Amino acid sequence: MAGHEAMQSQVIGQAETTTTPDPSALQAGYLQLLHLVERLHRQLLDVIKDELERLSQTDINSVQALLLYNIGDAELTPGELRSRGHYLGSNVSYNLKQLVEKGYIRDERSNTDRRSKRVSLTEMGLEVRDSLNALFERQLTSVEQVGGVDISLITDTNKTLQRLERFWADQVRFRL
Numbered sequence: 752m753a754g755h756e757a758m759q760s761q762v763i764g765q766a767e768t769t770t771t772p773d774p775s776a777l778q779a780g781y782l783q784l785l786h787l788v789e790r791l792h793r794q795l796l797d798v799i800k801d802e803l804e805r806l807s808q809t810d811i812n813s814v815q816a817l818l819l820y821n822i823g824d825a826e827l828t829p830g831e832l833r834s835r836g837h838y839l840g841s842n843v844s845y846n847l848k849q850l851v852e853k854g855y856i857r858d859e860r861s862n863t864d865r866r867s868k869r870v871s872l873t874e875m876g877l878e879v880r881d882s883l884n885a886l887f888e889r890q891l892t893s894v895e896q897v898g899g900v901d902i903s904l905i906t907d908t909n910k911t912l913q914r915l916e917r918f919w920a921d922q923v924r925f926r927l
Contacts, residue, residue: 797813799813799883799886800813815850817883819850820880826870828870829870832870856870857872
């Protein structure tokens with residue numbers, strides 16, 4: 752009898768995990784997620800802006816600073832910046848031009864294809880990158896205690912966001 756009850760309990764447990772969610776709950780959750788993703792990006796830019804102001808780094812904006820951070824030690828083309836997701840704005844050319852003029856980025860024409868440019872950070876650009884890196888490192892010391900965000904939550908959130916990224920990329924790629 753005990754074996755039968757265990758089997759019945761297992762079947763009930765499986766049924767509970769395979770039920771489809773309420774469509775209205777899924778819709779509400781998905782729309783909230785879309786709103787949060789957008790809002791979180793804006794808040795990240797606000798955090799970066801505050802850090803730049805604290806450092807008296809007022810000649811660049813938060814979008815440009817994040818672009819410098821994402822370039823890091825790499826040497827990339829503007830197209831690679833967009834395709835790798837390092838740049839989320841609509842006008843990468845404008846911001847790159849501004850950063851070159853202000854001395855944060857060097858751009859060099861390719862030796863093999865003179866139409867193609869490659870960008871990398873100057874010493875000034877590396878200093879901004881290092882400042883943002885220090886900011887993010889400081890945040891790591893309190894994100895768990897103050898924010899209530901531990902490694903398992905970060906891992907699960909990253910997995911969810913990566914799945915959404917693939918889903919949205921497929922929507923565009925396959926015109927679904």
